[in-house]
Amino acid sequence: xxxxxxxxxxxxxxxxxxxxxxxxxxxxxxxxxxxxxxxxxxxxxxxxxxxxxxxxxxxxxxxxxxxxxxxxxxxxxxxxxxxxxxxxxxxxxxxxxxxxxxxxxxxxxxxxxxxxxxxxxxxxxxxxxxxxxxxxxxxxxxxxxxxxxxxxxxxxxxxxxxxxxxxxxxxxxxxxxxxxxxxxxxxxxxxxxxxxxxxxxxxxxxxxxxxxxxxx
Amino acid sequence: xxxxxxxxxxxxxxxxxxxxxxxxxxxxxxxxxxxxxxxxxxxxxxxxxxxxxxxxxxxxxxxxxxxxxxxxxxxxxxxxxxxxxxxxxxxxxxxxxxxxxxxxxxxxxxxxxxxxxxxxxxxxxxxxxxxxxxxxxxxxxxxxxxxxxxxxxxxxxxxxxxxxxxxxxxxxxxxxxxxxxxxxxxxxxxxxxxxxxxxxxxxxxxxxxxxxxxxxxxxxxxxxxxxxxxxxxxxxxxxxxxx
Numbered sequence: 098x099x100x101x102x103x104x105x106x107x108x109x110x111x112x113x114x115x116x117x118x119x120x121x122x123x124x125x126x127x128x129x130x131x132x133x134x135x136x137x138x139x140x141x142x143x144x145x146x147x148x149x150x151x152x153x154x155x156x157x158x159x160x161x162x163x164x165x166x167x168x169x170x171x172x173x174x175x176x177x178x179x180x181x182x183x184x185x186x187x188x189x190x191x192x193x194x195x196x197x198x199x200x201x202x203x204x205x206x207x208x209x210x211x212x213x214x215x216x217x218x219x220x221x222x223x224x225x226x227x228x229x230x231x232x233x234x235x236x237x238x239x240x241x242x243x244x245x246x247x248x249x250x251x252x253x254x255x256x257x258x259x260x261x262x263x264x265x266x267x268x269x270x271x272x273x274x275x276x277x278x279x280x281x282x283x284x285x286x287x288x289x290x291x292x293x294x295x296x297x298x299x300x301x302x303x304x305x306x307x308x309x310x311x312x313x
Numbered sequence: 314x315x316x317x318x319x320x321x322x323x324x325x326x327x328x329x330x331x332x333x334x335x336x337x338x339x340x341x342x343x344x345x346x347x348x349x350x351x352x353x354x355x356x357x358x359x360x361x362x363x364x365x366x367x368x369x370x371x372x373x374x375x376x377x378x379x380x381x382x383x384x385x386x387x388x389x390x391x392x393x394x395x396x397x398x399x400x401x402x403x404x405x406x407x408x409x410x411x412x413x414x415x416x417x418x419x420x421x422x423x424x425x426x427x428x429x430x431x432x433x434x435x436x437x438x439x440x441x442x443x444x445x446x447x448x449x450x451x452x453x454x455x456x457x458x459x460x461x462x463x464x465x466x467x468x469x470x471x472x473x474x475x476x477x478x479x480x481x482x483x484x485x486x487x488x489x490x491x492x493x494x495x496x497x498x499x500x501x502x503x504x505x506x507x508x509x510x511x512x513x514x515x516x517x518x519x520x521x522x523x524x525x526x527x528x529x530x531x532x533x534x535x536x537x538x539x540x541x542x543x544x545x546x547x548x549x550x551x552x553x554x555x556x
Contacts, residue, residue, distance in 0.1 A: 127392065143389040149378060150391035154370035157377070162368040171380075174373050179384045204364050246358045254359075269359045270366040274329050294323035300355035308354075 134195035138185055145182050152196045153178070156203045163207045173206040180206070192259050201254075201266075208247045215241045245309035253303045257296060264289055265296040317345050326352035327360075376459040447472030453531045453552035455482070463549035467494070467531040469519065476519040480510045482533060484549060490537045495544060496528035497551075504532070504544060529554045 128136075128147065136144035156177050160170035180202050181188070188198050219241065254262060260282060267273045267281065275293060279286045317325075317335045325331050325339060326349050339345050378391060447470050455465040463484035470477050480494055494507040494517065505528055508517040519525075533550040 142385075142387040145381075145385065145387050146389035146391040149381065153373050153377070153391075155368075157373040158368040158371045159364075161371045163363045166371070170371075171373060171377050175377050175380045175384070178381045182381075182385045182387070200366060207364065243358065247361075247364075250355055250358050266366075268327050269356070270364060272360075272365065275324055275327075290320040290324065293327065294320045297323045297326060297352045297355055300359075301351055304354050304358070 130194060130196070131190065134188075134190050137181075137195060138188060138190065140185065145178070148181075148195060148199070149178055152199055155196060156199055159200065159203050160207065164210065169210060173203060173210055176206045177203040193263060197266075204270075205248075205251050208244070208251050211244045212248050215244045242309040246304060249303065249307055249309070250300055253300055257299070260284060261292045261296050264292045265300075268293060316342065319348075322348050323352055325349045326356055328356070380459055450476070451525060451554040451556050453554045455480075455531060455533060455550040455552040457550050458548050461549040463492075463533060465533070465550060467552060467554070469525065469554065470516075475521075476523075477516050478507055478519050478531070479514065479516045480531075480533070481514050482510055482512050482550070484512055484533070486512065487535060490535055492549070493534050493536045493544075495532040495534060496523070496525070497530035497532050498528055499530065501530075504528070506542070506544075509536075525554060 157174040160173035164170045451469040453467040465482040497504045
């Protein structure tokens with residue numbers, strides 16, 4: 098006996114009407130990364146699903162490395178794809194591959210999560226310090242400051258145009274030397290060096306103006 | 314000796330080795346050293362291992378896509394090479410139940426829980442007890458669906474061939490609406506309403522002849538008081554009946 102075996106109640110049939118979704122097998126050669134990126138920009142929902150199938154492992158790998166497997170990492174991965182989708186107008190294929198953009202968003206979410214954890218720890222410690230009338234440890238302050246600076250500078254990175262941003266990201270996050278960056282990007286060595294210099298200055302200035310850490 | 318170029322100092326801040334002459338100069342020049350130290354600050358903030366671009370890939374659990382789909386309203390399903398849709402025998406599967414009206418919620422079937430001692434198709438063995446007080450023929454642990462705060466336990470009891478479903482539900486009270494229990498097929502395509510349940514214990518009769526092997530999932534939904542007898546699409550807890 099099922100809900101569907103009640104022909105005199107056709108209104109009940111929706112139980113079984115539309116729930117199945119075909120899970121299409123992956124073609125041996127699916128759409129290219131660039132094709133997915135293009136359709137992603139255009140708001141094609143299937144492209145979000147395909148981007149997830151292709152790059153969620155990479156994004157989640159970063160999140161798990163930062164927080165270990167579990168709810169925090171899962172939140173980061175979820176937030177990354179939701180933010181990418183809702184903010185897809187901010188992505189242009191000319192600025193680089195879609196997975197690199199996703200990873201950039203993931204870094205933000207990781208830094209935001211660190212900041213949130215620091216806030217929670219602070220308020221917990223504040224409550225405890227209240228009770229015990231004891232000042233909190235200075236090294237805890239330093240950790241919090243580093244967390245805040247990370248959020249600050251990731252935001253500043255977002256405002257840096259290409260190819261400067263790509264260059265500094267390769268230096269920071271891929272640990273490439275300037276000659277390796279030049280080889281990877283095809284940008285002349287001298288240009289890579291001057292971009293690195295100016296970008297580091299810009300980030301340093303941002304830290305000095307708005308950074309949380311006390312600098313000597 | 315002339316100062317190092319600004320570009321060389323930037324590379325030094327990134328930790329690149331400098332040519333010998335620059336390295337020798339830097340060691341003895343307070344001005345250049347201070348410059349490197351200043352440029353190194355952003356490097357220390359951002360060039361940390363936790364943010365590096367390469368980490369071993371990790372397949373997210375299926376509820377991550379479910380949450381993304383719910384948050385974006387996207388109804389597409391990732392190709393099966395993705396982590397979230399794999400054959401039921403080896404993992405989990407997400408089956409969205411199209412909501413009625415504008416509600417966008419998803420039913421998640423953790424098909425992985427079906428592997429193992431699941432009530433087999435049509436082969437529910439009624440382990441009749443001898444004293445006639447009835448016996449438990451199948452149980453299900455009801456686990457919260459992502460972002461939900463409901464859990465519980467369901468037991469199928471058999472008393473002289475008459476079966477009932479006892480549900481012990483631990484869930485938030487609802488300002489309006491009620492909880493309803495359903496038995497689902499593994500694909501969530503077909504389901505049988507079993508009845509409204511309260512928080513705590515509720516015993517509901519099961520239809521005679523209902524094949525529990527074909528409907529092995531116990532699903533608890535939140536139903537609005539709208540007179541619509543179909544599943545709202547809002548499931549809060551679910552579990553698989555096991556012998």
